[in-house]
Structures are given as C-alpha cells and as structure tokens.
Amino acid sequence: MKITSVAMNLSAVxxxxxxxxxxxxxxxxxxxxxxxSSLINTLIQRKNLARTSQTPGKTQTLNFYEINQAFNLVDVPGYGYAKVSQKRRAAFGQMIEEYLTTRQPLQGVLILVDGRHPPTADDVSMYQFVHYYHLPTLVVATKMDKVKKNRWQQTQQVIEQxxxxxxxxxxxxxxxxxKLGRAEVWQWIEQQIHLN
Structure with a gap:
C-alpha cells in the first residue's frame, strides 16, 4: 500500500x-x-498521527483516519480497562456495538491481542461478537518483538484455541x-476494501 495522504478525519460518539x-x-x-495507535502509526508510516499513550483507556471516541482519500481506518475505544467507571464502560460498549452493527461501509475488523499473554475474556467476547455479525476478521498478535521466536508457534496456538x-x-x-507483519496486514486490508 502506497500512502499518499493521511488525515485524522473526525472523532465520533x-x-x-x-x-x-x-x-x-x-x-x-x-x-x-x-x-x-502504534499499529496505525506503523501502517501509515507516521510517528504520531494516532496518539499513543502510557495511560490505558485514553481513546474514548471512534477515531476515523482518512487514508489516500479512499478509505478509513477506525480506531475504536479500548476495552477492559478497570479504572474506567462501569457507567463509562457501558457507554463505550454501546458506542462500539452501534458502530459494528449498523455501519454500512465497514468491510472488516482487526482484533488486536497482546502476543505476550493468552487472550482475555474481553478479547474472546469481542471476537465472538464480531464473528456473530459475520464481519471478516484478522486477529493480530501485537508486541511480538517481546516474545522469543521459539514461542511463536505456541503463542499462535494459544490465541487461536x-x-x-x-x-x-x-x-x-x-x-x-x-515492522513485522506490516505488509501482511496491509494485504489483508486491501483484500477487504477491494482497492487492489
């Protein structure tokens, strides 16, 4: 994917x-x-367009990143962060559910899981939800530079199971x-949005 233009289009609730x-x-x-945020910045080869934060739970809106004036990458609020109030979490859940179930242009979902740990109950719920709505899904195991190479096969098995x-x-x-996986993630995205 050749990136010719990128813009933070808008944030929505x-x-x-x-x-x-x-x-x-x-x-x-x-x-x-x-x-x-790190994955988005790596894909689009910009350092800080998507703001990475040391504070979990920072993304509290649906953030639309306009790529090549042709499609959007949509960063949805992170889930499973304990310090966000129950009420706030319910609002995030509704916001994400409304987007995933009603958005016509949505062509697929990247579900990111931390490659250093088995998926959490929240990860399983998100995957089941997306699968139930027949949205094409790519599960991406992040932070693989922190996992020894000889554990990768086991990591994949644990995540898939x-x-x-x-x-x-x-x-x-x-x-x-x-930058491991950057080209493959782009390839999957291109297949879903039929730009290739």
Missing part, C-alpha cells in the same frame, strides 16, 4: 457524527494498551518496533 463519504472502513479493536478462531478468519503476528 454516535452514528449522527460518522463521516458521510461512504468510503470503505476497517475497524481496529482491542484492549486498552494493546498497541492500536482461546478465541476458537474460525477457519474463515485469519491470524497475523505484528510488531510496531520491527
């Missing part, structure tokens, strides 16, 4: 605020601090540090 161009969209979902990964969905290792 409800469908009244979604972009109106109807470009294809790919959503990124994952636990707080799993590396969504814990999520009960469907044969129709795909799996990819990723590292924002080494």
């Amino acid at each position: 409800s469908k009244q605020q979604y972009p109106t161009q109807n470009w294809p969209e790919i959503a990124l979902a994952g636990r707080s601090n799993v590396g969504k 814990t999520l009960t990964l469907s044969p129709v969905d795909q799996f990819q290792f990723f590292s924002a540090v080494t």
Whole structure:
C-alpha cells in the first residue's frame, strides 16, 4: 500500500457524527494498551498521527483516519480497562456495538491481542461478537518483538484455541518496533476494501 495522504478525519460518539463519504472502513479493536495507535502509526508510516499513550483507556471516541482519500481506518475505544467507571464502560460498549452493527461501509475488523499473554475474556467476547455479525476478521498478535521466536508457534496456538478462531478468519503476528507483519496486514486490508 502506497500512502499518499493521511488525515485524522473526525472523532465520533454516535452514528449522527460518522463521516458521510461512504468510503470503505476497517475497524481496529482491542484492549486498552494493546498497541492500536502504534499499529496505525506503523501502517501509515507516521510517528504520531494516532496518539499513543502510557495511560490505558485514553481513546474514548471512534477515531476515523482518512487514508489516500479512499478509505478509513477506525480506531475504536479500548476495552477492559478497570479504572474506567462501569457507567463509562457501558457507554463505550454501546458506542462500539452501534458502530459494528449498523455501519454500512465497514468491510472488516482487526482484533488486536497482546502476543505476550493468552487472550482475555474481553478479547474472546469481542471476537465472538464480531464473528456473530459475520464481519471478516484478522486477529493480530501485537508486541511480538517481546516474545522469543521459539514461542511463536505456541503463542499462535494459544490465541487461536482461546478465541476458537474460525477457519474463515485469519491470524497475523505484528510488531510496531520491527515492522513485522506490516505488509501482511496491509494485504489483508486491501483484500477487504477491494482497492487492489
């Protein structure tokens, strides 16, 4: 994917605020601090367009990143962060559910899981939810530079078994540090949005 232009299009909390161009969209979902912002910055080769934060739970809106004036990457709020109040978490849940279930241009979802640990109950719930709605899914194991190479096969097995990964969905290792998986993630995105 050759990146010619990138812009933070807008932030939204409800469908009244979604972009109106109807470009294809790919959503990124994952636990707080799993590396969504780092993955976006690595994909688009910009240091700080998506703001990475040491404080989990920072993304509290749906953030639409306009790529090449042709499609959007959509960063959804991270889930599973304990310091966000129950009420706030319920609001995030509603916001994410509304987006994933009603958004026509949505062509697929990247679910990010931390490659250093087995998927959490929240990861499993998110995967089951997306799978239930038949959204094409790429499960991305992040932070793989921190996992010894000889444990990668075991890491993949644990993730696929814990999520009960469907044969129709795909799996990819990723590292924002080494750029491992960048080309493969782009390839998957291009297939979903039919730009190639």
